[in-house]
Amino acid sequence: DAGVTQSPTHLIKTRGQHVTLRCSPISGHKSVSWYQQVLGQGPQFIFQYYEKEERGRGNFPDRFSARQFPNYSSELNVNALLLGDSALYLCASSLSRGTGNSGNTIYFGEGSWLTVV
Amino acid sequence: QKEVEQDPGPLSVPEGAIVSLNCTYSNSAFQYFMWYRQYSRKGPELLMYTYSSGNKEDGRFTAQVDKSSKYISLFIRDSQPSDSATYLCAMIGNSGGSNYKLTFGKGTLLTVNP
Numbered sequence: 001d002a003g004v005t006q007s008p009t010h011l012i013k014t015r016g017q018h019v020t021l022r023c024s025p026i027s028g029h030k031s032v033s034w035y036q037q038v039l040g041q042g043p044q045f046i047f048q049y050y051e052k053e054e055r056g057r058g059n060f061p062d063r064f065s066a067r068q069f070p071n072y073s074s075e076l077n078v079n080a081l082l083l084g085d086s087a088l089y090l091c092a093s094s095l096s097r098g099t100g101n102s103g104n105t106i107y108f109g110e111g112s113w114l115t116v117v
Numbered sequence: 118q119k120e121v122e123q124d125p126g127p128l129s130v131p132e133g134a135i136v137s138l139n140c141t142y143s144n145s146a147f148q149y150f151m152w153y154r155q156y157s158r159k160g161p162e163l164l165m166y167t168y169s170s171g172n173k174e175d176g177r178f179t180a181q182v183d184k185s186s187k188y189i190s191l192f193i194r195d196s197q198p199s200d201s202a203t204y205l206c207a208m209i210g211n212s213g214g215s216n217y218k219l220t221f222g223k224g225t226l227l228t229v230n231p
Contacts (some may be wrong), residue, residue, distance in 0.1 A: 004160075033218065040125070042205050042221030043161070056217045090160055092219075105151070106209075106219060110160040 006110035021076040026095030032074040035090040123222025136193040140206035146206040155203045197227045
């Protein structure tokens with residue numbers, strides 16, 4: 001089975017531009033979360049989507065938005081890019097929204113490397 | 118105070134050594150504890166998953182959780198050069214606002230020298 005797939009793998013954008021990152025979860029997984037990982041830091045939670053609805057949001061500005069599609073894939077959008085948005089953006093998938101048993105573990109994709117110049 | 122504290126290292130050990138990696142946390146709502154391994158410029162890979170206090174062993178890896186001390190550990194026996202990576206601890210609650218997002222430590226960079 002395919003794992004979590006993300007695209008694009010690398011991209012370079014200019015300050016003020018907009019970016020869209022895409023994620024396909026593991027087959028059968030209904031929950032998709034997005035994390036930002038700045039160099040030298042652990043991933044920081046941005047959003048969780050479950051059954052196409054936003055279920056949780058981290059401490060990120062409104063320039064960050066996301067959505068989940070009927071096939072459970074997801075997009076992360078970032079507007080008005082700043083230099084500080086340069087990071088690895090990780091998508092994670094799990095069976096359901098929260099943890100309830102060891103079966104609901106969270107798996108990450110390889111990420112999308114965003115560089116803002 | 119950060120919710121999860123992890124010494125970023127770097128940690129350098131000879132091949133075959135026993136490695137001990139640790140995290141402390143402050144949020145008593147955390148119930149599930151994970152260790153992820155992240156190779157350079159790759160996504161995190163789940164290594165170990167532990168619920169509540171206790172030990173869990175998987176091959177050369179042992180995860181320990183001490184909820185009374187809010188302290189978790191990952192031990193790697195007979196370390197190999199292929200274990201060289203950043204190790205991230207992560208935690209999640211089981212109710213309310215803490216059961217849907219992972220909270221990570223900064224990660225510890227480990228190098229195992231041949």
